[in-house]
Amino acid sequence: MWVTQRAARILEGHPAATEDEKFLERQPPEPFLASDPWRALRILSEFVEGFDAMARVGPAVTVFGSARTRTDDPIYEQARAIGRLLAEAGYAVITGGGPGTMEAANRGCREGGGLSVGCNIELPHEQGMNPYVDLGVEFRYFFARKVMFVKYADGFVILPGGFGTLDELFEALTLIQTGKVRHFPIVLVGTAYWAGLVGWLRETLLARGMVTSTDLDLFHLTDDPAEVIDLLRANHVEGDAR
Template identity: 65%
Template sequence: MASAESADQERRPEGGPQEQRLGPVVRRRGQVQAGTTDQRLLDTAGPSDFIHQDPWRVMRIQSEFVEGFGALAELGPAVSVFGSARTPVDSSEYEKGVRIGRALAEAGFAVITGGGPGAMEAANKGALEAGGTSVGLGIELPFEQGMNRYVDIGVNFRYFFVRKTMFVKYASGFVVLPGGLGTLDELFEALTLTQTRKVTRFPIVLCGTEYWSGLIDWMRHTLVDQGKAAPRDMDLFHVTDDMDEAIDLVTKEVGS
């Protein structure tokens, strides 16, 4: 009769150290664990700290990809809009976000944002008011307000890198309003993926020449001049103050 440890075999090879096989994992000497995998699974009185360990995190990461893919697989053409969560509702930047969301929806695109307040809320609001699909991809943070009320499809993520994959996988381009570190993170992610040709035909439009001019000057006169980037990399994005031009640039390049 097979022993209770047939699935998780513990043995001492002849002349060798004590050895424990846990599925594909081999543990020896001081790394041998007490009990078996089945025992730990069925022992309801056991410790719960396993949910905080790396093997369990892999499953949670996988589940986030599955949930995201399932929610967005039938979304259709979409554009991601980024901007600051701190943009005031009564500001011109907020109104620009509403106009962009509305124009993208009217052009037949779903609008994807980070699902939060500020510029993200503005774009979602514009898309919703125009009868388009308004998507929010939220992130678990201790200081954010949660999903804004203009989101039709919302997915909350624990992990930034899973969320960033969804922004790129299901969008055909980016429109970037003035924003902070999170906006810069998404912008440079898109620029890197485009530069390295991990994605193709991916228009990136920055709205607000005054806001972005310092960054662009640094890229041109430091990155490019010192050989850290190629001059052609400055063609990976467009900059404009005209909201109609921003929409034309992103939708024309996507449709070409």
Template identity: 65%
Template sequence: MSSSDAEDAAVAENAAAQGRTHGQAWPERQTGPVVRRRGQVQPSTTDQRLLDTRGPSDWVHQDPWRVMRIQSEFVEGFGSLAELGPAVSVFGSARTQPGSPDYETGVGIGRALAEAGFGVITGGGPGSMEAANRGAVEGGGVSVGLGIELPFEQGLNPYVDIGVNFRYFFVRKTMFVKYASGFIVLPGGFGTLDELFEALTLVQTRKVTRFPIVLFGTSYWQGLIDWVRHTVVDGGKASAIDLELLHLTDDVDEAVALMTKEAAT
């Protein structure tokens, strides 16, 4: 008999003895708040199972372990951003090229927000996200990047002061809303639209209040506004008042003024 087998046998005998001590005919063991009897008695302690490196590792891919990962991402995100102060989330395409008009607009918005006393939160990637982070740094503000694990790795852009990488989109999107006073949305694709309508739904359903959403770039966003007005609202799928939740502008000062106004209320 190996030393491990001998230890397991001793544990089982001890459990059986406990049962006999109490006038019972079955083994019994207390493991934390749980009492195990008969065939449910485990031959090892919790500490032994924790420290034993043997055994299968498929548990790291199972849902209970994923819950712990999700929890850890919330804790890490909350802990990293809790002392950020007033901030605005800026969204836009990762495909925006440096030097393009949209990129320069992002830099200007980031700089203006920083000069108005706001931190700037982006997805931390290239394109418009990099532009807004760059503007925040140039304006002397705090530049935050909330990255996401993707099949095509982008990494955080070099203008991020505080960077947090996430596995799960829904945890990341919570951080965008929880630590921001509002959203400024630059021209972008599916990811930008996802973040826009997520925020819009939260405001419409009053899950968040006093939360301005600015669509920056009339020529880019006007078609979307027209579709919402003439198809969604006219078709009875939304109320006309819901359109008032969106502010369309081409003016940096107006966009920042909307954020400042709401932050002061």
């Protein structure tokens, strides 16, 4: 167990310092701008700025997908078509504001005459906001950004992506499953891409009782951009009826 050199000299022949003692030990002073209280203020400011910017966004759908999708990839055109159809159906489109699939959805939304929103994240190796964003909000912290994705969306559309996309998918499923947010539609686009994951959920998690069959009804699977819109609309009609 770790102890300071001073404590080691004092406690020679005695038990090592307890966790409480280490916690209460005075630490070397650090500049306020590098301290946890300052970080807390900065986090609060991100929420305030995000809420202020997003409050004027009307009905919206958040679209997720890979930043690595090339413009010549069929997924790019699929996301672009979905963005355009969402705009024509009266939805704003919210994305992470980056390149790839996010850019495609924002691009389609603008082409369809809708409000194109980007919630960008500060990363060391990623590009900045894509050129098809009309309303852009910058974030340092993933968790603040995720709140905006959920709070201001009437549904999630999730195209093929990597760890970040999976993180956003499973966070949304968990929030709905645990009743932390209202039930809103989650549409996975790309049946071949998602088949392995869905199969694992059914054959492993469901089979071992880790989730219920109702949990697996929390998402829909399709390849058709038009069906994405139909699924979103159907859910909203059901929600209004409730």
